[in-house]
Amino acid sequence: MKKEKGLLLVLSGPAGVGKGTVCASLRQEETDIQYSVSATTRLPRQGEVDGVNYFFKTREQFEKMIEQDQLLEWAEYVGNYYGTPVDYVRETIDKGQDIILEIEVQGALKVRERFPEGVFIFLMPPSLAELRNRIVGRGTETEDVINKRMTVAREEIDMMKKYDYVVENDQVHLAVERIKSIVTAEHCKRERLIEKYKELVEVD
Numbered sequence: 568m569k570k571e572k573g574l575l576l577v578l579s580g581p582a583g584v585g586k587g588t589v590c591a592s593l594r595q596e597e598t599d600i601q602y603s604v605s606a607t608t609r610l611p612r613q614g615e616v617d618g619v620n621y622f623f624k625t626r627e628q629f630e631k632m633i634e635q636d637q638l639l640e641w642a643e644y645v646g647n648y649y650g651t652p653v654d655y656v657r658e659t660i661d662k663g664q665d666i667i668l669e670i671e672v673q674g675a676l677k678v679r680e681r682f683p684e685g686v687f688i689f690l691m692p693p694s695l696a697e698l699r700n701r702i703v704g705r706g707t708e709t710e711d712v713i714n715k716r717m718t719v720a721r722e723e724i725d726m727m728k729k730y731d732y733v734v735e736n737d738q739v740h741l742a743v744e745r746i747k748s749i750v751t752a753e754h755c756k757r758e759r760l761i762e763k764y765k766e767l768v769e770v771d
């Protein structure tokens with residue numbers, strides 16, 4: 568019997584919404600979802616491990632990966648490159664395992680072009696005020712920088728229209744439960760199960 572492909576899940580949303588936190592929390596749960604490790608040119612933060620959090624690359628190395636078509640998508644974000652190595656994604660879904668990509672919105676739209684069958688989940692802040700709090704809470708940015716980030720965030724929120732699902736990140740554990748429900752529902756989609764039950768169901 569033909570093996571069902573795994574789901575390509577894309578978790579995205581505006582900067583500051585908590586994509587990283589939600590993804591890390593999902594990762595701690597006992598699910599069968601695999602995680603894509605991105606390549607980046609930004610420097611490792613304290614505690615980050617090469618090959619676990621990211622594959623840390625020089626700009627030269629990253630540009631070579633682009634040239635050699637090793638990336639499913641890539642984007643330049645706050646002065647650094649970020650991209651998804653394509654081989655691991657393909658191998659995983661071909662094996663029938665689900666994989667999740669946690670990426671910003673420009674990259675997510677590029678994945679949509681190459682993998683329209685992907686499942687695109689938009690993480691939504693509970694409100695703009697809350698998003699602003701999270702952006703302010705992160706560091707020591709000036710008012711000017713915060714306002715610029717908020718303008719970008721509004722544009723990013725507008726991208727919600729291009730996604731299949733919208734998950735509010737009011738509380739991390741609730742957002743994680745919603746994502747797990749989406750994965751379950753996607754596995755129950757008729758189109759995915761036609762092949763499995765073809766002996767039982769008449770095809771017209």
Ligand code: 5GP
Nearest residue numbers: 586605606641642649650651669670671674
């Ligand atoms: P950070 O530097 O905080 O780890 O990540 C910055 C942003 O880059 C986050 O919004 C994160 O989702 C995004 N990001 C991480 N990996 C990738 C990737 O492979 N491709 C794209 N397009 N964005 C990514």
